[in-house]
Structure formats: structure tokens, C-alpha cells
Amino acid sequence: MIEVRHLRKVYTRGAEVVALKDVNVTISDGEFVAIIGLSGAGKSTFMRCLNRLVDPTSGEIVIDGQDITKLDAEGMRQVRLKIGMIFQEFNLVDRATVLDNVLMARAGYLPTGRSVRRAFSKADRDLAFHCLERVGIVDKAYQRADALSGGQRQRVGIARALAQEPRVILADEPVASLDPRTAHVVMEDLRRINDEDGITTIVNIHFLELAKAYADRIIGLAGGVVVFDGPSAEMDEPTFVKVYGTRPQRMGVAQ
Amino acid sequence: MTIINKRPTPDGDTGAGIDQVPVAAPATWPEPPSKGGGWKRTALIVAIAATYLWSFWGTEFSLVKLVKGVPEVFSFLFIRMQPPSLNIIPLALRYTLQTLQIAIVGTTLAAILSLPIGFLAAKNTTPNATAYQVTRGILNIIRTIPDLVMALIFAGAVGLGPFAGTLAVGVHSVGMLGKLYSESVEGIDPGPVEAATACGLNKTQTLFFAVLPQVIPNFIGFTLYRWEINVRAATVVGMVGGGGIGFILMENLRLFNLHDSSMILIMIYIMVQLIDFISARVRLRII
Ligand SMILES: Nc1ncnc2c1ncn2[C@@H]1O[C@H](COP(=O)(O)OP(=O)(O)OP(=O)(O)O)[C@@H](O)[C@H]1O
Ligand SMILES: [Mg+2]
Numbered sequence: 001m002i003e004v005r006h007l008r009k010v011y012t013r014g015a016e017v018v019a020l021k022d023v024n025v026t027i028s029d030g031e032f033v034a035i036i037g038l039s040g041a042g043k044s045t046f047m048r049c050l051n052r053l054v055d056p057t058s059g060e061i062v063i064d065g066q067d068i069t070k071l072d073a074e075g076m077r078q079v080r081l082k083i084g085m086i087f088q089e090f091n092l093v094d095r096a097t098v099l100d101n102v103l104m105a106r107a108g109y110l111p112t113g114r115s116v117r118r119a120f121s122k123a124d125r126d127l128a129f130h131c132l133e134r135v136g137i138v139d140k141a142y143q144r145a146d147a148l149s150g151g152q153r154q155r156v157g158i159a160r161a162l163a164q165e166p167r168v169i170l171a172d173e174p175v176a177s178l179d180p181r182t183a184h185v186v187m188e189d190l191r192r193i194n195d196e197d198g199i200t201t202i203v204n205i206h207f208l209e210l211a212k213a214y215a216d217r218i219i220g221l222a223g224g225v226v227v228f229d230g231p232s233a234e235m236d237e238p239t240f241v242k243v244y245g246t247r248p249q250r251m252g253v254a255q
Numbered sequence: 256m257t258i259i260n261k262r263p264t265p266d267g268d269t270g271a272g273i274d275q276v277p278v279a280a281p282a283t284w285p286e287p288p289s290k291g292g293g294w295k296r297t298a299l300i301v302a303i304a305a306t307y308l309w310s311f312w313g314t315e316f317s318l319v320k321l322v323k324g325v326p327e328v329f330s331f332l333f334i335r336m337q338p339p340s341l342n343i344i345p346l347a348l349r350y351t352l353q354t355l356q357i358a359i360v361g362t363t364l365a366a367i368l369s370l371p372i373g374f375l376a377a378k379n380t381t382p383n384a385t386a387y388q389v390t391r392g393i394l395n396i397i398r399t400i401p402d403l404v405m406a407l408i409f410a411g412a413v414g415l416g417p418f419a420g421t422l423a424v425g426v427h428s429v430g431m432l433g434k435l436y437s438e439s440v441e442g443i444d445p446g447p448v449e450a451a452t453a454c455g456l457n458k459t460q461t462l463f464f465a466v467l468p469q470v471i472p473n474f475i476g477f478t479l480y481r482w483e484i485n486v487r488a489a490t491v492v493g494m495v496g497g498g499g500i501g502f503i504l505m506e507n508l509r510l511f512n513l514h515d516s517s518m519i520l521i522m523i524y525i526m527v528q529l530i531d532f533i534s535a536r537v538r539l540r541i542i
Binding site: 085096100116164170 | 444446447449450451452453454455456457459460463464465468469472
């Protein structure tokens with residue numbers, strides 16, 4: 001379970017920006033949550049606070065009973081092992097093979113010396129192949145990551161997250177760089193993994209349509225606070241106005 | 256004038272033709288942004304001209320001397336130095352290979368020294384501001400010392416000969432290689448680093464899994480390029496006592512053994528061409 005209490009994030013580099021004012025959210029194990037909101041609403045900041053790629057200014061983030069805002073670097077590293085992350089721009093090592101990109105997820109489980117010698121166990125390699133198989137690109141294992149299409153690259157990203165054997169997957173706009181059809185394929189992959197493995201899945205997403213189609217629950221952020229939190233089906237026009245500040249038809253976004 | 260009603264089509268026909276004018280052009284198009292008044296341009300031209308005059312004056316440049324001197328150069332190179340002597344070949348070959356050895360060991364030494372410096376002197380991988388400032392400072396100091404001076408310094412320390420030349424070439428190269436390495440590290444895509452951190456990798460693991468794969472091909476390319484330069488640098492350094500073919504060339508020039516000297520120059524030429532060729536081929540394949 002993830003409990004976020006009074007989470008606040010103020011960026012102080014340059015001009016002061018209050019990205020998150022006071023966010024309170026509880027996410028149960030196995031949920032599939034979509035986070036929606038306008039550009040600048042604080043979606044990425046919220047997500048990056050959950051694995052502390054961004055350090056919160058104040059507030060608590062309690063994951064399985066442990067307040068991660070209090071952890072030191074090594075403690076945080078241990079927590080991150082169990083949180084997979086998927087990125088809009090995939091964040092793969094282009095020059096490395098698909099397999100090596102996925103094996104990166106196992107490196108954190110090894111002692112430093114063994115990992116930098118790439119002394120992965122048979123079990124680790126089997127797991128990497130298994131994860132590639134689950135997203136349907138096991139035949140690309142020995143290709144360079146930059147030889148793949150956008151959709152395939154994002155599936156490498158998903159396989160890498162899966163190979164961590166995570167309890168939580170964070171996906172920051174995983175389909176924003178993909179065409180609509182590929183976007184659906186990737187969302188289906190995420191949904192299937194959530195159904196099959198019960199991995200808590202939190203997805204930042206621009207398209208309300210996709211959020212409603214794939215998520216159980218939608219959290220709407222606006223101006224650094226939660227303005228909507230409920231089942232996807234309850235997302236109606238007045239709620240839309242709260243989140244996006246305008247009516248659906250004028251946005252050109254399908255409701 | 257006939258205006259044919261023809262729209263752009265999806266297959267790439269823009270609809271524009273020789274006597275088709277789809278839209279009337281407005282009377283004026285926007286002017287490019289002004290680059291300041293005419294006097295600025297005049298001042299710039301005067302400044303450039305003055306710099307040139309000053310520099311020519313400083314170099315005692317003389318067309319008369321040039322015209323008189325050019326035939327002298329030709330006669331030196333193509334008459335007095337000809338024909339190249341063949342007797343010197345075995346000796347010259349031995350020392351040419353020594354120059355190559357100096358370049359190989361010197362470049363390797365430079366690469367080994369530059370590797371840690373490259374990461375310490377890069378903003379995104381340096382452990383702290385002090386390490387960054389210190390390594391940057393070292394790079395700047397090395398870059399201000401000419402390789403000939405390095406050769407003299409090391410000759411004083413370890414004696415004349417190829418070892419001094421190797422140290423001079425090696426340490427001098429760190430100025431360039433360290434800088435190129437660190438710039439390459441600063442230019443990496445931060446995405447994989449973020450991914451590695453999110454995966455729970457520690458700093459060392461992140462370096463090996465997200466940074467090194469991005470920079471190693473660049474490092475190899477820069478090192479090979481520096482090796483090409485070092486084959487020439489090792490020759491020059493040899494002339495002031497750093498061993499190798501440069502040393503032999505200097506000796507023969509001093510004694511006016513011009514036929515031997517021209518053979519040595521030919522062998523240097525062949526070596527440099529050969530190394531450039533090999534290095535360029537390898538660099539093409541890895542990048
Ligand atoms: N590293 C940073 N330094 C300073 N300000 C930042 C930083 N990252 C984000 N911000 C600011 O914080 C606010 C929230 O940004 P955030 O990236 O979380 O929004 P978002 O909802 O993810 O937007 P988008 O849909 O464009 O990705 C914005 O005003 C942004 O400019
Ligand atoms: Mg964002």
C-alpha cells in the first residue's frame with residue numbers, strides 16, 4: 001500500500017515553483033491508477049516523488065509501512081529495486097542490446113563488483129528472456145536498442161521494469177511518443193501485467209480516453225492538488241472541467 | 256493572367272505551376288532583422304585590417320625575400336637532398352618503429368590517465384565541486400605546456416631517450432584527451448542514467464550500465480585520433496632528445512647528411528600516412 005500524506009514539492013532552482021501543494025492519496029496493492037492533468041499540473045513531479053528521483057519538500061510517502069522520505073541513499077536504493085519505472089522517451093541505452101537493457105534491472109540485486117563484470121546468474125538471464133517474451137519481443141534480444149521501432153522500444157522499457165520483479169510500476173506518459181494504435185498495444189501490455197501479476201500500476205497519461213479505457217481509478221491533478229479521485233466510470237463532464245479547466249468539446253479531447 | 260484553380264494534392268503536387276499564381280503576393284515581405292548601423296560594419300573592417308597589418312609587421316613578412324627564397328627551398332628539397340640515401344634505411348626503419356612504439360605507449364598512458372579525469376572533470380559525473388575544479392585545473396595547466404617543453408622536462412628527469420619522449424607525449428596528450436573525454440561524458444543522454452537510478456543501481460553500477468556504454472565508442476575514437484597526432488608528436492619530440500626517428504633526423508640535419516635526411520623524411524611520411532589510414536578505418540567502424 002502507498003500512502004501519500006500532505007506531499008509538497010517546491011522547486012527552488014531559479015524561480016520558485018510550487019509543483020505540488022498538498023497531495024493526499026492512498027493507493028492499494030494491485031490497483032491500476034491513471035493520473036491525469038494539464039501540462040504542468042505536477043504529474044511527473046508526483047510520480048518522481050514516489051521513487052524519490054525528486055526529493056519532496058515536505059510530507060510523507062509511506063510504502064508498505066515505511067516512510068521513504070526518511071530513508072538514506074542505500075535504504076532508498078533497496079526500495080527502488082521493487083519499483084519499476086517506464087518513461088515517455090523509453091530511456092534505453094541505445095548502443096546496448098535489448099537483452100543488456102533488460103539485464104540492467106538485475107544489476108541492482110548484485111554486489112557492485114559482480115554486476116560491473118556482468119556476472120549475471122542463469123536465473124537472471126532466464127528472467128530477462130521471460131520478460132521479453134511476455135511483451136512479445138524475445139526475438140529482438142540481441143539487437144541494438146536503437147534498431148527498434150518506438151513501440152518495440154517501449155516494450156523493452158516494460159520488460160526492463162518487469163525484470164526488477166517489482167511490486168509497483170510507475171509509468172510517466174508511457175504512450176505519449178507513440179502512434180494511437182501502438183499506444184493501445186502498450187496500454188494493453190501494462191493492463192495485462194497488472195491483471196496477471198497484481199503489480200500496483202500508476203500511469204501518468206494525457207489522453208483521458210486511454211485512462212478511462214485501462215485504469216480502475218483516475219486521479220486528477222490541477223495546480224498541485226488532487227481535484228478528482230475516483231473510479232474511472234465516475235469521470236464526467238463537471239469533473240473534466242475541474243481537471244482541465246474547460247469543457248471536453250472545446251479541448252478536442254475525446255471524453 | 257489566368258488563375259487556374261488547382262489545389263495541392265496529397266501526392267506531392269503543390270499546385271504551383273509556371274503560369275499559375277495561386278495567391279497574390281503582398282507588396283512587401285518582412286525585412287531581415289537589422290544587424291546594427293553601417294558604422295559598426297566599417298569599424299569591424301578597419302579592426303580586421305589593422306590586426307592583419309600589425310601581424311604582418313610583427314612577422315617581418317617580406318614578399319621580396321619570399322620570391323628570392325622559394326627557389327632556395329626547391330633546390331634544397333629537390334636537388335641538394337636528392338637522391339635519398341639507401342644505406343640509412345635499416346637504421347631509419349629501426350628508429351621509425353621506435354617512434355611508433357613511443358606513440359603507442361604514450362597514447363595508452365594518456366588514455367589511462369584521462370579515463371578518471373574524464374569523469375571527474377564532467378559536471379554530471381564528478382563526485383564534488385573540488386574534484387571538478389582540480390581536474391579542470393590540471394587539464395588547463397597541461398594544455399599550456401608545449402610538448403617540446405615537456406620533453407625537455409622529462410629528459411631532465413629520466414635522461415635523454417625514448418622513455419622521456421614517451422612520457423612527454425603521454426602527459427601532453429592528457430590535456431586534449433581528458434578534455435574530449437569529459438565533454439563526451441557531459442554530452443550523454445541523461446535518460447538511461449535516470450532509468451538506472453530508478454532501477455536501484457548505485458553510483459558505480461549506474462556508471463557501468465548507463466554512462467560507459469554511451470561514451471566508450473567515443474573514447475576509442477578520440478584515442479585513435481590522438482594516436483595519429485602522437486605519431487607526429489613523437490617525431491618532433493625526438494628532435495629535442497626524446498628518442499626515435501626524430502632524434503636520428505636531427506643528428507643527420509645537424510651534420511648536413513642531406514641524402515640520409517631526405518630518406519628519413521620519406522620514411523616518416525610513409526609511417527604517418529599508414530597510421531592515418533589505419534586509424535581512420537578503425538574509427539569509421541566503431542562510430
Ligand atoms: N526540475 C525542475 N525544476 C524546476 N521546476 C520544475 C522542474 N520540474 C518541473 N518543474 C515545474 O513544476 C511544475 C510541475 O511540473 P511537472 O513536470 O510535474 O508537470 P506535469 O504534470 O508532468 O506536466 P507535463 O504534462 O507537461 O509532463 C511545472 O510548473 C514545471 O515547470
Ligand atoms: Mg510530465
